[in-house]
């Protein structure tokens with residue numbers, strides 16, 4: 295009879311240890327996820343060259359579209375699931391992940407994305423370089 299009681303206590307202790315370890319692992323992993331989320335949301339500044347090429351060019355997460363003196367800056371992040379966009383080679387912008395396409399104004403030409411690209415507000419620094427905060 296005493297042996298059965300000890301076995302029962304051992305099982306309870308074992309289950310308790312397993313649950314405590316699972317809880318500690320859960321807290322550890324969610325803590326990392328939260329920390330990564332903070333890092334991803336941290337703002338950063340991108341400074342573009344003062345003289346940008348005519349048409350579409352890509353600069354560290356920013357798409358610059360210049361036509362003469364008119365300059366538009368777009369986020370180089372797909373509005374479907376956030377992949378980094380690239381030049382399609384035909385004057386459009388393409389997502390390498392699922393094939394969405396955007397025109398140089400950021401409008402959707404082809405899904406699965408349904409939302410246009412984010413237009414970024416920017417200013418010029420003293421050297422005349424476009425500066426954007428992402």
Ligand code: FES
Nearest residue numbers: 372374375389392
């Ligand atoms: S993330 Fe760009 S099309 Fe899916």
